[in-house]
Amino acid sequence: MLKNWIVVPTCLPLVRRRCHACGSERFRASGKFRVNANHKLIDAWLLALCTACGDTAKLTVLERMTVRSIRPELLDRLHDNDPGLTAELLQDPVVQFRNRIALDWDNAWRLDTGGSDHLDREVIDVAVRFAARIPVRPARLIAEGCGLSRAEVERLIAEGKVVSAVRLSGKLSGDFTFTLKR
Numbered sequence: 001m002l003k004n005w006i007v008v009p010t011c012l013p014l015v016r017r018r019c020h021a022c023g024s025e026r027f028r029a030s031g032k033f034r035v036n037a038n039h040k041l042i043d044a045w046l047l048a049l050c051t052a053c054g055d056t057a058k059l060t061v062l063e064r065m066t067v068r069s070i071r072p073e074l075l076d077r078l079h080d081n082d083p084g085l086t087a088e089l090l091q092d093p094v095v096q097f098r099n100r101i102a103l104d105w106d107n108a109w110r111l112d113t114g115g116s117d118h119l120d121r122e123v124i125d126v127a128v129r130f131a132a133r134i135p136v137r138p139a140r141l142i143a144e145g146c147g148l149s150r151a152e153v154e155r156l157i158a159e160g161k162v163v164s165a166v167r168l169s170g171k172l173s174g175d176f177t178f179t180l181k182r
């Protein structure tokens with residue numbers, strides 16, 4: 001039996017970054033942008049708030065870009081504080097690198113297994129798809145999706161009863177498939 005599971009975001013991830021005011025290490029995207037036009041150059045920031053003290057951090061989105069080099073659609077979305085744009089930019093590797101941030105996806109995703117008809121099968125093949133690049137331990141996904149404990153899944157992996165082309169230790173954030181035999 002082939003099942004399709006999907007890992008989907010349920011809200012925006014937190015931003016891992018050290019707060020200059022209080023030393024906390026998590027920010028929440030405010031959903032607001034600030035755009036500053038100076039002559040023909042444009043800067044834009046995504047504003048984020050410290051989860052502990054509320055201090056504001058500005059994450060650089062555009063830096064001294066000429067107006068002509070920016071897609072008008074992007075400028076519109078910045079001015080409109082487009083919520084989808086916040087999600088896109090947080091996950092953009094260029095934005096992450098430029099601002100030296102990483103994302104914290106804890107409690108910001110869920111696993112959709114499309115029903116529980118696989119739970120009593122002896123053998124299941126599962127294709128796991130990620131709707132966003134969310135780093136998750138495969139053993140945790142398998143445990144949650146199959147109604148098993150983490151320890152049971154670790155034992156099944158050690159016994160060769162969970163087979164996959166990818167390494168099942170560590171974290172994954174890209175699509176993979178596995179077969180589980182009980």
Ligand SMILES: [Zn+2]
Nearest residue numbers: 019022050053
């Ligand atoms: Zn703070």
